[in-house]
Amino acid sequence: MKKDFLMIRNSAAYLTEAVPVIELEAFRNKIAEFCNKADGRIVALLGKKENNESLRIFTVLGSDSKGELYISSAILSGAEYSSLTPDLPQANLFERELYEEFGIIPKNHPWLKPVRNSAGYEFYSLAGDSVHEVAVGPVHAGVIEPGHFRFNCHGEKVFNLEIRLGYQRRGVEELMLKSKPSLRLVLAESIAGDTVIGHALAYCHAIEALADRQVPQRGRVIRALALELERVANHVGDLGALSNDVGFLPVASYFGRLKAEFSNMLLALNGNRYGRGLLKPGGAAFDLDNELVKNFKIRIERGMKEADEITDLLFSTPSVLARFEKTGVVKTEEARKLGLVGPSARASGLQRDVRCDYPFGMYRFKKIIPVKAATGDVFARARVRALEIKRSLTFIDEALEMVPREKISISCEEIKPSSFSVCMTEGWRGEIAHIAFTNERSELSRYKIIDPSFHNWPGLEIALKNGAISDFPLCNKSFNLSYAGFDL
Secondary structure, eight states: OTTTOEEEOTTOEEEGGGSOBOOHHHHHHHHHHHHTSSSEEEEEEEEEEOTTSOEEEEEEEEETTTTEEEEEEEEEOSSEEEOSTTTOGGGHHHHHHHHHHHOOEEETOSOOOOSSOOTTOOOOOOOSTTEEEEEEOSSOSSSOOOOEEEEEEETTEEEEEEEEOOTTOOOHHHHHHHSOHHHHHHHHHTSSTTOHHHHHHHHHHHHHHHHTOOOOHHHHHHHHHHHHHHHHHHHHHHHHHHHHHTTOHHHHHHHHHHHHHHHHHHHHHHSOTTOTTSEETTEESSOOOHHHHHHHHHHHHHHHHHHHHHHHHHHTOHHHHHHHTTSSOOOHHHHHHHTOOHHHHHTTTOOOOHHHHSOOGGGGTSOOOOOOOSSOSHHHHHHHHHHHHHHHHHHHHHHTTOOOSSOSBOOOOOOOSSEEEEEEEEOSSSEEEEEEEEOTTSOEEEEEEEOHHHHHHHHHHHHHTTSBGGGHHHHHHHHOOOHHHHHO
16 A cells, blocks of 8 residues: 555645556556445545646545545556446446546446536436336426436336436636636635535635645634534524425424524624635634624524524424435445445444544644434434534534634745645535645646535435435435536
8 A cells, every 4th residue: 555555634735746656457456445445435536637648547545434545646548447336336426527528438337427518418217017207307496506317216116316417517627727816716615605615615725735834723713613604504404494395394494594593603704694705725814803702602502502492393203203214215335335425424324524534724623523323314314414513513612712812814825836735624515625736837737626415416316216206305405415516
């Protein structure tokens, strides 16, 4: 492992030439060997054009229980290699993405469909007596983004669900390279509109690592407060939406009001309910004063009490439990094979949380204990959210006592040449990864973004297998994945 992989730290910079280059077949086999261990998984698999126009494939692998990250690479001399997907299902979307972007053919891949492009897409189909297909989307009844869901059913029973995305690809990764530095943060905040802080923080970490700059502790505290407020607001909103899907409307309304309370805390901090403009490379753009700290502590205490009361009501109502329990099950081994992350993984018994496994910023100094469940159903995904709300609010309350008297940011301009950084944060949906490479002129030459939804959409497909099609809205909301974060 030491010879073929470079061990790296989350949000640190390294020279690109330090990354080992190994023979392609060995590269493929090493990835499979590492990820078939109990806690090994693919964080990223991406291609990068070299100066001589050859294609270099990089992989970032994570060992969550050990908190170790490794990177390696291989040069692709031909146009194909032996596919990882038959041995490692979590590689499926990564390999299809490489094929779509660079024309690399993974031999023996089960089905090389496009990931984001519509040309050449072919849906899976079943034949037989009384087997029928149901198509949902890409235009939906609600105010949501486009995605197509194709069900193969026998009566109400779902034999297969296939999800097709990519209807609004914006080319964010390419724009990161073409845009002025002053606009890149705006792009990062716009990757997924409900994950402004999570993606902006990953981008800031990437630039800070490449600039070899350390953010002041006061800035780290403000960032962590914002990240946890974003998590709490979205988790509360999801519990409200789940309540609405099972017809428990009083609780749904209460959660809706409570989400606004937490969003308004971000508004009080920087004038935007989603936290736009709060972060910047080098720290934070807005400060906490003593009055705001006191106000936040009062609001956190009140919010925690109200959240406890309403979640207790939700999880003690028999009609709710009857719909939540044993619906949309993703077993632990299935979640591991698919490489799920975030609450979706933790609800299936996998303790994956970047804040704990690969701590960054404030989380290097103040730990937060991950929440996990075992059943992998809608109940587990809802319960994990409810418990995370409580732990995040406790974290915020305690962090407000730890705000040092110092500046909130430093300058962060010049970045290193011929270097890279792998920056992971734990957004409210799960692991966010931004991987930045620079060329010899200190310009960004490759910028890779991996939203947690990229890992987790296959989990929703598995959750519906052999279930009832009428359970789809509930299962879909229990994952609540991002279309925009996937489409990029």
